[in-house]
Amino acid sequence: MSKAYRAVVAVADRFVPSRLRPLWEHDAGPKTIFFWAPAFKWALVAASLEQYRRPLATVSATQSATLAATGLIWTRYCLVIRPVNYSLSICNFSLGVANAVQCFRAVRYQRAAAE
Structure with missing residues (x-):
């Protein structure tokens, strides 16, 4: 992953609600x-x-x-x-x-x- 993408994901990580966390962390998720x-x-x-x-x-x-x-x-x-x-x-x-x-x-x- 590029540094820019990792930075965007790190910022977005803080805003993901707990109920969407399984989708966010999934192996085929948005990351x-x-x-x-x-x-x-x-x-x-x-x-x-x-x-x-x-x-x-x-x-x-x-x-x-x-x-x-x-x-x-x-x-x-x-x-x-x-x-x-x-x-x-x-x-x-x-x-x-x-x-x-x-x-x-x-x-x-x-x-x-x-x-």
């Missing part, structure tokens, strides 16, 4: 990358959901399939690492499902357009 990775990865899920507004003619089935596979593969990984990271697992699962649906929609549209 670790295990907390911040899913927090920022939700932006990728949001971007995937935003893709539903685009015309299907402009959606890449390959990109959607790749993101779906990545999300679903990493969902499994999040459940076998230590500490188990349920938050990142849910985020990756959401990414996988959102892009699998988008891939299905894009492929269905491309097949209908080819007919």
